[in-house]
Structure formats: structure tokens, C-alpha cells
Amino acid sequence: MSLRFRVLGSGSTGNATLVEAGGTRVLVDAGLGPRSLAERLQDAGVDPASLAAIFVSHEHGDHARGAAAFSAKWGVRLCGSRGTYAAAAFGAVEISGYDVAQAGVPRRVGALTVTAVAVPHDAAEPFAFVIAGDGACLGHATDFGHVSRGLVEAFRSCDALLMESNYDPAMLRDGPYPWSLKERILGPLGHVSNDDVGRFLGRGLGEACRLLVLAHLSQQNNHPEVALMTAETALRRRGRTEVRVELTSAEGTGWITVGPPANGHGGGGSRQLRLF
Numbered sequence: 339m340s341l342r343f344r345v346l347g348s349g350s351t352g353n354a355t356l357v358e359a360g361g362t363r364v365l366v367d368a369g370l371g372p373r374s375l376a377e378r379l380q381d382a383g384v385d386p387a388s389l390a391a392i393f394v395s396h397e398h399g400d401h402a403r404g405a406a407a408f409s410a411k412w413g414v415r416l417c418g419s420r421g422t423y424a425a426a427a428f429g430a431v432e433i434s435g436y437d438v439a440q441a442g443v444p445r446r447v448g449a450l451t452v453t454a455v456a457v458p459h460d461a462a463e464p465f466a467f468v469i470a471g472d473g474a475c476l477g478h479a480t481d482f483g484h485v486s487r488g489l490v491e492a493f494r495s496c497d498a499l500l501m502e503s504n505y506d507p508a509m510l511r512d513g514p515y516p517w518s519l520k521e522r523i524l525g526p527l528g529h530v531s532n533d534d535v536g537r538f539l540g541r542g543l544g545e546a547c548r549l550l551v552l553a554h555l556s557q558q559n560n561h562p563e564v565a566l567m568t569a570e571t572a573l574r575r576r577g578r579t580e581v582r583v584e585l586t587s588a589e590g591t592g593w594i595t596v597g598p599p600a601n602g603h604g605g606g607g608s609r610q611l612r613l614f
């Protein structure tokens with residue numbers, strides 16, 4: 339028994355992460371079309387109708403594009419903020435149902451407990467999520483302009499983190515985007531850079547964390563090797579070489595298992611991580 343997750347898509351082409359523990363499965367985001375979401379779930383050996391809920395982080399298309407149609411087709415309820423409900427116009431289309439999540443209030447979904455965390459991003463009411471089950475805990479945050487104190491606190495006890503590492507600042511500045519878009523991405527409500535992630539790893543990473551998955555990498559303004567090297571350098575400087583760093587491409591990852599504490603009692607230094 340353990341918590342495991344699998345990224346089904348990541349980045350501007352569409353985000354979705356499947357999380358499972360104790361026989362309960364949820365999606366974080368549904369930014370792929372309903373057909374390709376169903377295909378990627380089936381590739382993972384998961385019946386789309388078996389999902390307990392889809393947690394929608396915010397209304398931007400790369401996170402919410404397929405949510406309504408998938409919900410209606412497979413009878414899966416959506417869950418997210420009031421602001422996301424309004425901004426995504428979920429009230430105007432057919433969906434299986436919508437549960438309003440509030441930041442900081444844990445929500446029990448079968449064997450999983452999901453807690454929303456408010457994040458700074460230029461959307462109506464965007465959330466990150468902390469998902470716990472089977473004695474392990476995953477922090478999941480894409481699309482946020484800076485690492486807020488609230489996010490650091492919420493992630494402090496997580497065994498694994500999936501975080502965006504969106505851009506390399508020099509590549510973004512010198513790249514082809516119009517200046518207005520560059521300003522938006524660079525701003526406090528835009529996206530976080532490799533360097534922002536590095537600073538967080540140096541100062542805010544919790545002791546329990548053993549795995550970091552870097553996600554939502556820009557194809558225009560980042561190189562996977564640069565994102566990886568920046569994170570690994572920050573961890574090495576901090577003496578945190580036990581933290582494994584993984585990258586996800588647009589196509590996602592295989593299953594990643596976050597084991598419960600090896601001695602069954604918690605304790606930062608004794609957590610076990612298995613990857614396969």
C-alpha cells in the first residue's frame with residue numbers, strides 16, 4: 339500500500355496528473371481533450387469512470403480544457419474553487435457535479451485527503467493541492483508566480499513535490515515572445531523560473547521531501563537540462579543529495595510511487611521512496 343502518481347501531460351499543451359492510494363484515484367487538472375485523457379488513463383491501466391474526482395487548479399485552458407466534457411462523459415465530479423467554477427463557466431455546460439473546495443480545508447475523497455492551497459497566479463482563484471493517502475503526501479503546484487509563504491508551509495511535510503519550473507530567465511528575456519507576455523510570465527502572478535525553484539529548494543524545502551518532479555517546462559523558454567541542473571545544484575549546496583529530481587515532459591511520466599515511512603512512525607530521515 340502506498341501513494342503513487344503518474345503525470346499524464348504537462349506544460350502548455352495540457353496538464354493532468356493521476357494520483358492513487360488505497361484504491362482511490364483522482365486527477366489533478368484535465369487540460370487535455372477528453373478523448374486523449376481517456377486514452378492516457380487507459381494506457382496507465384485505469385478505467386476513466388473509476389476516478390473519484392477531478393481537482394481543477396484553475397480555469398486556464400491547459401488545466402481545464404477537457405474537464406467539463408470528461409466529467410459529463412464519464413460521470414466524474416469536478417472539484418475546485420468558487421472562482422474557478424465561475425471563470426471556467428462550468429455552470430453553463432453539462433458536468434457530473436462540482437464540489438467547492440476552500441483553501442486550507444482538507445477534503446476526504448475515499449482513501450485520499452486533498453487540501454487546496456491558494457497560489458499567486460493570474461487566474462480567478464487558483465489552487466495548488468496537497469494530496470495525502472496511505473501514510474504519504476504529495477504536494478502539487480503548477481502555475482504560480484512566486485513561492486508564497488503559504489505554499490512553503492503547505493509543502494513542508496510533503497514526501498514528494500511536483501512543481502513547475504517554467505522558464506530560464508535569460509532564455510525568456512532573449513526569446514521570441516512579445517514583451518507583454520514576457521512581463522506577464524515574469525510577474526508575481528505569472529510562472530516560476532528554474533531560479534525561483536532553486537531558491538525555494540535552498541530555503542523552504544521540508545525535511546520529509548525525497549522526490550521533486552519538475553513540471554510545466556516551457557518548450558520555448560527552457561531546457562530540461564538547465565532546469566534539472568539548477569534544482570540539483572541548489573539541493574547539493576544545501577546538503578540535500580538524498581532528494582531525487584525527475585523531469586516530466588509534455589507526454590508525462592510512468593507511475594511514481596511515494597512509499598510510507600520505512601519504520602511506520604514518520605520522522606523526516608526515515609522515509610522511503612520507490613520509483614519504477
Ligand SMILES: [Zn+2]
Nearest residue numbers: 398400401481
Ligand atoms: Zn499552465
Ligand SMILES: [Zn+2]
Nearest residue numbers: 398459461481
Ligand atoms: Zn495558468
